[in-house]
Amino acid sequence: MKKYLSRLNFGYERVLLYMLQQTEYDVGEYLRWLRRVKDFRAVVKRQSLVPTRKIKMLFLTLAIFVLLYISAIFWMVIVVNTIWIYAIGFVLIMLLPVVAQYEIVLPLVIGKYLIQKPMEGRILNRAREKFSNHPATKIAVVGSYGKTTAKEILASVLGAGKKIAATPGNINQPLGIAKFVDKLDGDEDILIVEMGEFRVGDITKMCQLVNPDIGFITGVSEAHLATFGSMENIVATLFELREFLGKKPLYLNGDNELLRSRVDKFSILYSHDGLGNHRVKDVEIEPLQTKFTFDGQPITSKLIGRHNIGITAAAMALAKKFGLSKHEIASGIKALTPFEHRMAPTIMNGAVVIDDTYNGNLRGVLAGVELVRELDGFGRKIYVTPGLVEQGDKTAAVHIEIGRALTNVFDSVVLMRNSVTEYILTGLEENGFRGEITIIDNPLDFYENLSSFLAMGDLVLMQNDWTDNYF
Amino acid sequence: MDKKTIAVFFGGKTPEHDVSIVSAISSVIKPLRLSGHRVVPIYIAKDGNWYTGDELAEIRTYQTGKIEAIVAKQKPLTISVNDGLTIIPDGRERKAVRIDIAFPVMHGSYGEDGSLMGFLRMANVPFVGCDMEASVIAMNKILAKQTAHANDIPTPKYLAFRKSEFEKNRAEVLRKINNALKFPLFVKPPHAGSSIGITKVKTERDLENALEVAAHYDEAILVEESIENLIEVTVPIIGSDEPILGNVERPMHLSSDGVFDFETKYLSGGKKGGKGGKSGKQGAQGYSEIPAKLPAELYRACEDTAQKMHQAVGLSGIARVDLLIDSKTNVVYFNEINPMPGSLYAHNWVVKGMSNVALVEKLLDYAARDFEKRARTNTTFATNFLKQF
Numbered sequence: 001m002k003k004y005l006s007r008l009n010f011g012y013e014r015v016l017l018y019m020l021q022q023t024e025y026d027v028g029e030y031l032r033w034l035r036r037v038k039d040f041r042a043v044v045k046r047q048s049l050v051p052t053r054k055i056k057m058l059f060l061t062l063a064i065f066v067l068l069y070i071s072a073i074f075w076m077v078i079v080v081n082t083i084w085i086y087a088i089g090f091v092l093i094m095l096l097p098v099v100a101q102y103e104i105v106l107p108l109v110i111g112k113y114l115i116q117k118p119m120e121g122r123i124l125n126r127a128r129e130k131f132s133n134h135p136a137t138k139i140a141v142v143g144s145y146g147k148t149t150a151k152e153i154l155a156s157v158l159g160a161g162k163k164i165a166a167t168p169g170n171i172n173q174p175l176g177i178a179k180f181v182d183k184l185d186g187d188e189d190i191l192i193v194e195m196g197e198f199r200v201g202d203i204t205k206m207c208q209l210v211n212p213d214i215g216f217i218t219g220v221s222e223a224h225l226a227t228f229g230s231m232e233n234i235v236a237t238l239f240e241l242r243e244f245l246g247k248k249p250l251y252l253n254g255d256n257e258l259l260r261s262r263v264d265k266f267s268i269l270y271s272h273d274g275l276g277n278h279r280v281k282d283v284e285i286e287p288l289q290t291k292f293t294f295d296g297q298p299i300t301s302k303l304i305g306r307h308n309i310g311i312t313a314a315a316m317a318l319a320k321k322f323g324l325s326k327h328e329i330a331s332g333i334k335a336l337t338p339f340e341h342r343m344a345p346t347i348m349n350g351a352v353v354i355d356d357t358y359n360g361n362l363r364g365v366l367a368g369v370e371l372v373r374e375l376d377g378f379g380r381k382i383y384v385t386p387g388l389v390e391q392g393d394k395t396a397a398v399h400i401e402i403g404r405a406l407t408n409v410f411d412s413v414v415l416m417r418n419s420v421t422e423y424i425l426t427g428l429e430e431n432g433f434r435g436e437i438t439i440i441d442n443p444l445d446f447y448e449n450l451s452s453f454l455a456m457g458d459l460v461l462m463q464n465d466w467t468d469n470y471f
Numbered sequence: 472m473d474k475k476t477i478a479v480f481f482g483g484k485t486p487e488h489d490v491s492i493v494s495a496i497s498s499v500i501k502p503l504r505l506s507g508h509r510v511v512p513i514y515i516a517k518d519g520n521w522y523t524g525d526e527l528a529e530i531r532t533y534q535t536g537k538i539e540a541i542v543a544k545q546k547p548l549t550i551s552v553n554d555g556l557t558i559i560p561d562g563r564e565r566k567a568v569r570i571d572i573a574f575p576v577m578h579g580s581y582g583e584d585g586s587l588m589g590f591l592r593m594a595n596v597p598f599v600g601c602d603m604e605a606s607v608i609a610m611n612k613i614l615a616k617q618t619a620h621a622n623d624i625p626t627p628k629y630l631a632f633r634k635s636e637f638e639k640n641r642a643e644v645l646r647k648i649n650n651a652l653k654f655p656l657f658v659k660p661p662h663a664g665s666s667i668g669i670t671k672v673k674t675e676r677d678l679e680n681a682l683e684v685a686a687h688y689d690e691a692i693l694v695e696e697s698i699e700n701l702i703e704v705t706v707p708i709i710g711s712d713e714p715i716l717g718n719v720e721r722p723m724h725l726s727s728d729g730v731f732d733f734e735t736k737y738l739s740g741g742k743k744g745g746k747g748g749k750s751g752k753q754g755a756q757g758y759s760e761i762p763a764k765l766p767a768e769l770y771r772a773c774e775d776t777a778q779k780m781h782q783a784v785g786l787s788g789i790a791r792v793d794l795l796i797d798s799k800t801n802v803v804y805f806n807e808i809n810p811m812p813g814s815l816y817a818h819n820w821v822v823k824g825m826s827n828v829a830l831v832e833k834l835l836d837y838a839a840r841d842f843e844k845r846a847r848t849n850t851t852f853a854t855n856f857l858k859q860f
Binding site: 349350379380441445446449451452453454455456457458 | 501502505507820821822823824825826827828829
């Protein structure tokens with residue numbers, strides 16, 4: 001009842017449009033949110049509706065629909081004019097907000113199948129042709145986590161001696177990749193393409209588009225478990241890359257035990273110990289940099305955490321294969337800077353704050369916790385998270401595990417109050433956490449005023465961040 | 472600490488009215504709210520009337536001048552002190568809020584000087600910061616120096632006069648000063664804060680004028696010798712029986728005449744005189760060296776002097792002890808006490824490892840403990856005095 005009543009206010013239609021925009025017009029995601037939401041008045045918190053052309057078009061369609069809907073009811077009531085039809089008319093009017101929430105996606109669904117899909121088909125065909133005609137070595141990077149970081153490391157290290165191009169930012173879907181190939185000069189030596197997976201078959205489709213020569217699988221975890229249904233499906237989807245590559249080399253992250261167990265004779269395992277004959281030694285984990293030696297060569301990387309060593313070593317080994325000199329490789333590593341919101345350390349009030357808010361999976365969380373465990377000399381170690389999203393039926397188990405993992409590492413845990421908070425608390429309690437627990441009702445207020453909570457000597461790890469559609 | 476309802480007092484009939492607003496909103500109200508406490512802002516206008524309302528906790532209200540309209544339109548609040556402190560906004564009983572802890576963030580007279588603390592004692596409500604007696608001594612530079620003197624804590628040689636004494640017999644006052652003290656001298660009104668009315672006097676010629684300026688601001692005048700080869704430092708302290716010392720801090724800005732004037736202290740924002748050293752920190756009062764780069768022994772001597780003074784005056788909650796060092800003789804002199812340091816000196820505590828949120832929480836905890844301690848002290852006992860009368 002409260003949910004229904006919360007629809008009856010001015011601006012309700014804006015809330016629906018806002019959420020469509022937030023979910024990037026993913027109808028399935030929007031419908032899942034509709035089922036979850038309890039109060040439509042308490043949705044818009046972080047951002048606001050941006051009146052794009054698409055939004056204006058959806059609004060116009062909705063307005064026309066509402067007008068027709070009400071006119072039809074009035075017409076029906078006037079023509080039939082019985083007490084029953086008044087009652088039915090009243091009920092239909094009261095149902096309008098509920099009907100509207102579904103009507104609003106109709107133009108998207110119709111547009112998708114009549115216009116978008118055929119157009120996309122043409123774009124992808126053209127892109128496939130461009131990739132197959134391009135002489136560069138193509139590297140595909142896939143994984144539940146760590147793929148953007150891997151792509152950036154490969155781009156920086158290989159780019160120090162070769163002309164390379166890599167998919168920009170978080171672009172890892174077919175249309176984005178198609179746009180990427182459109183902008184190439186044509187004389188690149190190496191193309192690095194990140195591929196993101198949401199459903200079984202996604203990686204095969206992108207491999208057919210790009211036709212890669214070398215592959216990287218950076219990790220397997222429960223990311224997008226809700227859309228995949230099972231871990232087996234996730235693993236199978238990532239290993240579509242193996243199927244496609246056949247005998248071509250595939251680099252697997254050996255720090256991930258699941259990948260380690262899937263190694264075959266055409267795969268190369270890389271880990272924080274090195275890969276093949278290349279040895280990583282003398283590792284020093286620091287809050288603002290990582291030091292190690294690679295085949296005796298001293299390396300200092302601004303990417304923090306042990307989990308970044310393996311992929312850096314793999315990029316160095318690959319660079320050697322491509323004929324890059326030691327000097328070039330070193331300059332490629334020197335050029336690396338932390339990626340925004342991915343284990344990016346900053347200093348605030350004398351505290352080290354590691355911003356890992358793009359991290360949204362258990363593996364990444366545990367890697368962050370491990371990093372903090374390894375860092376010493378700090379006054380307080382503080383962990384900040386709202387928890388993870390899209391964990392399907394593993395939601396409880398994943399968050400209990402996070403709670404447990406935090407226990408002996410952090411002095412203070414700050415949680416954003418939401419549906420998974422109690423699971424993290426359970427995990428903390430199970431392992432006898434004795435530190436301070438703070439539960440925040442207004443996350444935005446907390447993040448904006450983070451400095452008020454910090455002092456010199458603090459080490460803060462902030463992992464994941466929920467947009468409004470997940471609360 | 473459990474979530475409490477906290478009345479934050481700020482503004483006041485003092486030249487430091489605006490400084491108090493900034494201190495209260497940025498360093499007290501914000502962290503208290505972030506901690507989940509309910510904050511009742513109590514704004515004391517320049518005319519002395521008291522107001523409350525959520526808008527008064529927003530810095531914009533004061534920056535945009537909206538405060539003038541609020542003060543003109545809104546009814547001042549009513550306070551009940553029966554069995555605790557209750558705030559009745561706009562005189563409407565149904566909106567009455569009972570206060571768990573009071574948090575005075577007043578600078579200068581009618582607030583920092585013990586008067587508000589006296590009122591809060593009468594209201595029987597726990598409050599943050601120094602108690603009434605300590606505040607009275609701390610905010611009276613003459614009483615503070617006498618306390619230092621009585622406790623063998625070095626303080627620059629001084630003389631004190633009533634304003635009336637100076638006005639009646641100027642020549643005699645000037646003669647006494649010339650005989651007893653060595654130039655250069657500082658002439659100060661003993662109560663004013665933020666260096667208002669203070670003059671550094673290098674020769675006898677300027678003395679009378681300086682005494683007039685000080686007399687304009689106060690009923691008494693303090694004249695003290697200037698410490699040469701000066702290193703000025705300050706030591707923030709929290710707690711009462713087992714105080715915690717902040718970092719010994721060395722402010723890096725001095726105006727050309729060697730005094731921290733009001734503008735240098737609060738308005739410069741670190742722009743005057745360039746940046747501080749590597750460990751420089753921009754706090755409420757421009758750049759400072761935190762911790763001060765002093766030889767270890769001298770650093771410890773500063774901490775020791777500050778702690779002795781804390782004990783001698785009976786400070787509690789929060790305070791800041793300002794010290795003067797003669798860098799040639801390495802003697803540490805007590806200068807003055809600030810029982811409500813601007814912005815709580817949160818920048819110093821941050822370097823000490825205590826966040827702004829942790830600092831206000833700690834102060835609330837001290838307030839509750841000090842209150843309990845006071846409550847345990849018997850103040851009444853049965854007599855047969857009336858029967859015998």
